[in-house]
Amino acid sequence: MYSLLALGLGATAALAQSSTGGEGHAGGSFEDAGNTQVSAMMMFLGNEETVYILDKVEGNAVKFGNYPAVGAVYDIASRTATPIGVTSNPFCASGTHMPNGSYIAFGGNNGVGPGGNDGDVAGGSFDSTYGDEAGQTGVRVMNPLTCSGSSAATDAACQWYDNPNVTHLMAKRWYSTAEALGDGTVAVIGGFTNGGYINRNWPNDNDPVYQGGASSPTYEFWPSTGAQPPVMQFLVDAGGLNSYPLTYLLASGNMVLQANVSTILWDPATGTETSLPPMPDNIVRVYPASGANAMLPMTPTNNYSQTVLFCGGSDMPNDAWGNYSWPWINTWDYPASNKCHRLEAEPQDGSAPQYVEDDNMLEGRTMGQFIILPTGKMLVINGGLNGTAGYSQRTLLTPDFGSMPYGESLASGPVGQPKIYDPNAPAGQRWSQDGLGTSNLPRLYHSSALLLPSGAVFVAGSNPNVDVNTTTVFPTTYQAEMFFPPYFSAPVRPSPTGVPKNISYGGDAFDITIPASSYSGSANDAADNSTVVIIRPGFTTHAMNMGQRYLQLNNTYTVNQDGSITLHVAQMPPNPNLFQPGPALLFVNVNDIPSNGTMVIVGNGEIGTQPTAPAAQLPASIRLNSAQGSGEGSNSSSNSSTGGSSSNDTSGAMSAVSVHGSFLGVAVAAAAVLFSIL
16 A cells, blocks of 8 residues: 555656746735635645545536536646535535545535435435435545546546445534544544534433434544444533534644533543633634634744644623524624634643633634644634624524525624734734735635645635525635735745655654755855745634644754755654644745645554654754855845754654554454555
């Protein structure tokens, strides 16, 4: 399998690194990115050339075979999308990467037909009009590494493997979360069994655990162990606001989980739950409040701290959230929060974990989404000023659909201008909107965004409607955009050579060369401000990117007589829990200007305990005062705290922690066979 993986990476070799700057794309601007064919509820980067898109089953005009299309593959270069087949309904699925570069979408909703009604065959198991099977237990596998150009849409090996009779979850899961562990196994957590606004029968809560069979407050693993999924008490205690729980794997192998205002540490190996302080100010960040959330960049400077940032969401009172049917207030009138909080769930100094209030956003935002940029700054994009995610044809206060001011949307006030958060700026100075353009396309419920290898951000989706509606206030949206962050205005971008295709956990260092044409001015200054970073863009849906991570590799440098710079780069820290095995992008930054990203595989490409080795001891940096860059323009030195040459001593965070492999067994072998034939 690993040799095939290497072949696949060769077939999707890096796009040529540009030695020019933004190539006509103004930094901070939006551009038309074409039609996605299906509304982009879910997306992930398949390889350097393609993005894969999933929609819920609905009446899309574009067909795949005899039925409305549900999936598409998007060619980045041509900005065109082509429908591909999906068998089961992936409505509000979760998803993540696997170690070999494949992606899996877990769960979904019942088979549906026109108007979002249950399918007309066997209680919703299939619909004869839209042609979809029930997807609540679906496990859809896509291995896109060798799929580019026309092959991505036509080759049999480049299609979704979606056979619920062969690959399926133990429990029905609609709005579950998927988080990979350090051995590549995936924890699939929580969910509904099928539709509803929030996950509770309230106030008539006679079954707080399973809500009369409507809730799945349990977890399971993929590959499956075959065991019945255990109840997670945290999901029960979250009282209905437990959909798409926010999850982040930590260096210890524990996860931090957040839902409603509750927070825990969870040990996937034992199921042990340890309570942490609640979210301050009664702010809900989980769906449908849908606050922006992401783990901050892990760098040698912060000793690879795993700190999570939560921004926006809603502090609506408990009764306002209503129940499965609808909210009990007119949510579109309720302002979203502008507050932000950081949490280091396992502080490196041994102190007790506490939420720390951070700089407020420049406006309140629900359904805002963090995209971590190659520079380590964080873009928040999409969302609205008021209300929540979800859609409905009424609320408790507005029982007549004709009186709903925004159609089925439960949010209002689209925020068209993104903002940038700098985690290393002084408190009070972390948010900026300077030079950032504004989109005129509303991006509310079911919008999405994804970092591309070019460093641009692909923005798509928005569909707060039960079925396709292109004439309502906030319509079903097929038009995509590219957003170009400020570094696209740079006159020159780095064009490194020697970028590897595989990154290991510890082991021998490697060299990357930055030619003199990649920068201007002092070579010493450029070398001081050069970094190598690994980013996993993640599986994006519902204002979050499951699996999104940013880790800066340790490096020193040698400045050469010809002005080129040789970076001596350490491999990943020898702890797979910090950055789980699988596909990612490697970027080289010079003076806060990133190269194009090259897709790499982190780890050995297989499920199981990852090989580790001690971190390499890097040579001392060598400067040369006479060396200069030959690139266009002038790049100023940023001296960012994430930049510069890094210390060799990262032992505090790099210690190898044993990964939880007790639940693999025969399931791993079965999964290996499955992946090998896909």
